[in-house]
Amino acid sequence: MTAIATRDLEITAGPPETGRAVGRPAAEVQNASLRYGDNTVLRDVTLRVGEREIVALIGRSGSGKSTLLRLLAGLAQTETGTVRTAGFPAVSFQEPRLFPWRTVLQNVVHGLVREKVGRAEAAERARRTLEEVGLADKVGTWPGRLSGGQAQRVSLARALVARPRLLLLDEPFGALDALTRRTMHELLIKLWRDNGFGALLVTHDVDEALRLADRVVVLAGGRIVEDIAVPEPRAGLDDAVPEIARLRTQLLAALGVADTAN
Numbered sequence: 360m361t362a363i364a365t366r367d368l369e370i371t372a373g374p375p376e377t378g379r380a381v382g383r384p385a386a387e388v389q390n391a392s393l394r395y396g397d398n399t400v401l402r403d404v405t406l407r408v409g410e411r412e413i414v415a416l417i418g419r420s421g422s423g424k425s426t427l428l429r430l431l432a433g434l435a436q437t438e439t440g441t442v443r444t445a446g447f448p449a450v451s452f453q454e455p456r457l458f459p460w461r462t463v464l465q466n467v468v469h470g471l472v473r474e475k476v477g478r479a480e481a482a483e484r485a486r487r488t489l490e491e492v493g494l495a496d497k498v499g500t501w502p503g504r505l506s507g508g509q510a511q512r513v514s515l516a517r518a519l520v521a522r523p524r525l526l527l528l529d530e531p532f533g534a535l536d537a538l539t540r541r542t543m544h545e546l547l548i549k550l551w552r553d554n555g556f557g558a559l560l561v562t563h564d565v566d567e568a569l570r571l572a573d574r575v576v577v578l579a580g581g582r583i584v585e586d587i588a589v590p591e592p593r594a595g596l597d598d599a600v601p602e603i604a605r606l607r608t609q610l611l612a613a614l615g616v617a618d619t620a621n
């Protein structure tokens with residue numbers, strides 16, 4: 360049986376799983392399994408992302424993180440189970456994937472392809488979103504002239520211009536230097552607070568997960584082996600919250616990695 364992703368979650372009211380006000384579900388994967396030939400990549404995975412929640416998905420290389428994200432994006436299909444999202448999700452990848460022959464503004468306008476809006480309104484909305492990501496002065500610039508961080512901001516603007524209820528982020532900051540990554544963390548949180556969407560963030564970086572997420576989910580061998588609520592999520596994006604060090608150790612152990620910070 361092949362289960363096809365549906366986009367109808369607005370009719371489902373879901374109870375919060377962590378006791379926090381996470382809102383209605385923006386994404387819901389239930390008992391999903393997926394194989395590529397003999398390679399079983401996802402085994403009976405169940406995961407929900409609330410529409411006011413950031414969930415980080417971590418796991419070793421090849422553990423199935425991108426596959427799970429692709430399921431939610433409608434780019435792959437489960438063999439069993441169901442995948443549902445609230446409307447069409449927006450996706451942002453590690454490489455910004457901008458059209459080099461289009462200006463920054465035109466790239467962001469492209470994020471509105473599914474919306475029935477006129478050209479003037481599309482340009483206006485794209486302009487406003489570029490302002491939100493701090494690139495109002497780059498509307499007419501060609502992508503080839505942007506820094507890595509600026510290009511990633513344009514990619515975020517293109518993802519958010521249609522005001523999605525679910526944002527899927529596949530290692531969006533992985534290629535950036537440490538300082539730019541920090542700035543992007545702050546920007547993502549600002550956008551999330553201002554716009555209100557559910558986010559699933561795939562990352563290799565335990566510290567990034569603990570800085571940004573309400574919950575951290577660990578995927579290993581195609582299964583969810585940890586699903587941890589972060590205490591005081593985004594507490595000033597401060598790494599010094601005492602509980603965080605213990606969680607870092609727990610998450611690294613789930614990944615089979617020694618914690619060198621201690």
Ligand SMILES: Nc1ncnc2c1ncn2[C@@H]1O[C@H](COP(=O)(O)OP(=O)(O)OP(=O)(O)O)[C@@H](O)[C@H]1O
Pocket residue numbers: 395398400418419420421422423424425426427
């Ligand atoms: N289109 C495909 N066809 C066949 N096998 C695939 C395909 N996409 C992924 N796989 C396999 O599925 C497994 C999981 O891949 P996936 O990209 O989801 O892992 P990941 O956790 O995102 O890894 P990474 O952290 O390295 O990006 C891997 O064994 C990979 O080889």
